[in-house]
Amino acid sequence: MGFEVIGAGAAGGDPAGWTWAEVDLSAIAHNVRLFRSLAPRARMMAVVKADAYGHGAVPVARSALSAGAEWLGVARVHEGKALRRAGVTAPILLLGWTGPSEVRAAVEWDLDLTVFAPDHLPPVVAASRELGKRVAVHVKVDTGMGRIGWRDLEEAARWIAAIRDLPEIEVRGVFTHFAAADADDPGHARDQWERFDRWVRELEKRGLRPPIVHAANTAAVVRMPEAHYDLVRVGIGLYGYLPNESWYSRVPVRRALTWKSRLVYVKWVEKGATISYGCTYTAPGKRKIGTVAVGYADGFRRGLSNRGYVLVRGRRAPVVGRVCMDQTMVDLTDIPGADTGDEAVLLGDQGGDRCTADDHARWVDTISYEILCGIGKRVPRMYLRVPR
Numbered sequence: 001m002g003f004e005v006i007g008a009g010a011a012g013g014d015p016a017g018w019t020w021a022e023v024d025l026s027a028i029a030h031n032v033r034l035f036r037s038l039a040p041r042a043r044m045m046a047v048v049k050a051d052a053y054g055h056g057a058v059p060v061a062r063s064a065l066s067a068g069a070e071w072l073g074v075a076r077v078h079e080g081k082a083l084r085r086a087g088v089t090a091p092i093l094l095l096g097w098t099g100p101s102e103v104r105a106a107v108e109w110d111l112d113l114t115v116f117a118p119d120h121l122p123p124v125v126a127a128s129r130e131l132g133k134r135v136a137v138h139v140k141v142d143t144g145m146g147r148i149g150w151r152d153l154e155e156a157a158r159w160i161a162a163i164r165d166l167p168e169i170e171v172r173g174v175f176t177h178f179a180a181a182d183a184d185d186p187g188h189a190r191d192q193w194e195r196f197d198r199w200v201r202e203l204e205k206r207g208l209r210p211p212i213v214h215a216a217n218t219a220a221v222v223r224m225p226e227a228h229y230d231l232v233r234v235g236i237g238l239y240g241y242l243p244n245e246s247w248y249s250r251v252p253v254r255r256a257l258t259w260k261s262r263l264v265y266v267k268w269v270e271k272g273a274t275i276s277y278g279c280t281y282t283a284p285g286k287r288k289i290g291t292v293a294v295g296y297a298d299g300f301r302r303g304l305s306n307r308g309y310v311l312v313r314g315r316r317a318p319v320v321g322r323v324c325m326d327q328t329m330v331d332l333t334d335i336p337g338a339d340t341g342d343e344a345v346l347l348g349d350q351g352g353d354r355c356t357a358d359d360h361a362r363w364v365d366t367i368s369y370e371i372l373c374g375i376g377k378r379v380p381r382m383y384l385r386v387p388r
């Protein structure tokens with residue numbers, strides 16, 4: 001399959017030498033359009049925290065914005081600052097808590113702040129005065145996530161009424177976050193939504209409703225249209241993954257990232273030979289073993305030892321023995337012709353088969369999010385536009 005490399009991320013060495021990730025930006029654009037069509041009345045925030053879930057924040061943000069997203073969401077001030085430095089002018093929300101020492105930088109770089117306690121305000125007011133800017137904030141309420149936000153919604157309403165009158169602050173948004181919108185049982189998300197919706201209607205009644213009400217993550221975009229409001233915050237879906245595996249059949253996302261490495265050494269071993277640290281694998285017969293240039297320092301989890309597979313020549317090569325820091329062994333016995341220099345697909349499609357972050361997540365007992373975010377810094381990202 002041909003592709004056009006339109007940029008490579010920062011990492012040392014030959015970008016395609018040991019292990020690298022190919023990010024198909026046309027898949028990001030496709031997913032933006034898909035989620036916009038699922039929430040046609042809302043604007044869309046592309047959540048690009050954690051370096052766009054490991055995909056690379058700047059190229060993903062640009063693709064998402066040009067495909068119709070209008071907002072960006074990040075977790076940390078330096079993430080927002082990196083986007084601004086790259087020339088991104090779209091509104092950016094800091095989704096979590098921002099410490100007092102970082103507030104000034106946030107205001108300087110025009111990042112909207114999330115606030116949810118009285119002591120969040122003095123640094124905001126100070127930065128506003130110092131920089132001569134009105135600061136946009138979004139008030140977070142906790143309707144059942146139990147993480148951050150006002151838990152007493154009446155108190156939150158009174159607080160909004162008070163800070164609305166400060167000349168330094170503009171209350172641009174109010175929002176909440178679902179704890180279990182992806183669960184098979186929608187009950188908890190429904191309860192959260194009811195609580196939030198009642199409160200929003202109360203704000204409206206009192207003339208306190210800010211311009212942007214938001215609640216939905218990827219899961220709620222898919223299954224709770226009533227929670228779309230003015231803006232939806234799409235993270236995992238943007239990258240072509242869904243938080244509930246049973247939804248893939250009806251939500252045609254496209255996975256954007258393919259993670260590859262190479263066979264750097266191929267050999268036959270005799271029955272009884274052991275492979276890798278701790279000798280946890282013993283060849284049950286004559287086996288053809290390949291060494292792949294990826295390890296847990298790249299984010300190829302050590303939990304994949306003797307578990308899971310990579311794709312070589314479109315076939316499954318099971319991981320044998322322990323995953324090392326920089327190298328991993330696989331069994332090539334059943335893959336005719338497999339040889340040094342062959343690509344090994346760690347995540348993505350090859351031939352008619354595929355291996356996904358959902359598969360890795362199942363094997364190491366986590367979620368696709370953590371697998372994607374965990375792809376290491378030393379794995380160069382290449383940005384592709386695959387012709388179709």
Ligand SMILES: *Cc1c(COP(=O)(O)O)cnc(C)c1O
Nearest residue numbers: 047095177217218233234235236
């Ligand atoms: C990370 C995050 C999101 C995105 O969630 P997905 O499940 O990846 O869509 C949305 N809102 C907030 C507040 C977040 O922290």
